Structure formats: C-alpha cells, structure tokens
Amino acid sequence: MDKPYNDDPLAIIDATFDGDYDLVKRLLEENAPVNIQNELGETALMVAVDEGWFTIAELLIKNSANVNIADKLGDSPLAVAIWKESRDMIHLLEKNDAKPVKGDCARKQQWDEINEDFAHANAIKNWKYKLKI
16 A cells, blocks of 8 residues: 655645644554654644644644754744744644743743633633632
8 A cells, every 4th residue: 555645744734734633643554754844844743733734633642752952043932832822723733742942932931821810711711700809
C-alpha cells in the first residue's frame, strides 16, 4: 500500500491544517515525521493549536510531538495557545511539559493577566450571586 502522504513529509502539517483527524492518524501510523517543520518553522502541533484542533493536538502529543519546538519567530505551541486565549490547549500543553521559550515570555505574562481577570470576574459573579444582586 502506498503511503498516504506519497512521501511528502509535510503532509502531516497539511492534514492537520485541514482538520483531518483520520488522515493525521493514518499518517502517524505510517511513521510520518511528527516533528517536521515547514518553511515557517511550524510543526503539525503548532498548526493544530493555531487552528483549534484539540483532538488532533492530543493525538500528535500521544505520538511524541515535541511540545517545545519554536517556529522561526521564536514562538512555541504554548505561545500560540496563549495568543489564541485557548485555555484547553494551554492546559493540554502544560500537562505535557510545555515550557515557555524565549519568544513566549510576553505571551506567558499575557496569559497570567487573562487568568487573573477571569478569576476576578468569577469572584465578582459568585459574590453577586450569594448576595442575590
């Protein structure tokens, strides 16, 4: 049987961009390179995070995707998740040992501020509910 990516090592990035979970899974089963980077330095994981494909991101991580590879701009998947304000992706990445890289520092601070704002808003909501305001 022919490899589904026809020996195109970037096919996994393309399939991820398209949100094609089944094709990504098949490519991984055929040993497509999970950590290959395109001309921008993006990996399939970074594309999954950027496009919001959570189940594909999980699949890639389960198949040894490196959660700390940065693109040519110095951004990692964690930085992209923070920029997208995707709590689920951030937690998935952190659970799998994603660490801020050099380009992520400003975005990590942004995420911390978002979390503080969210916690503050929830505290106010709970307080108002308890006081029936």
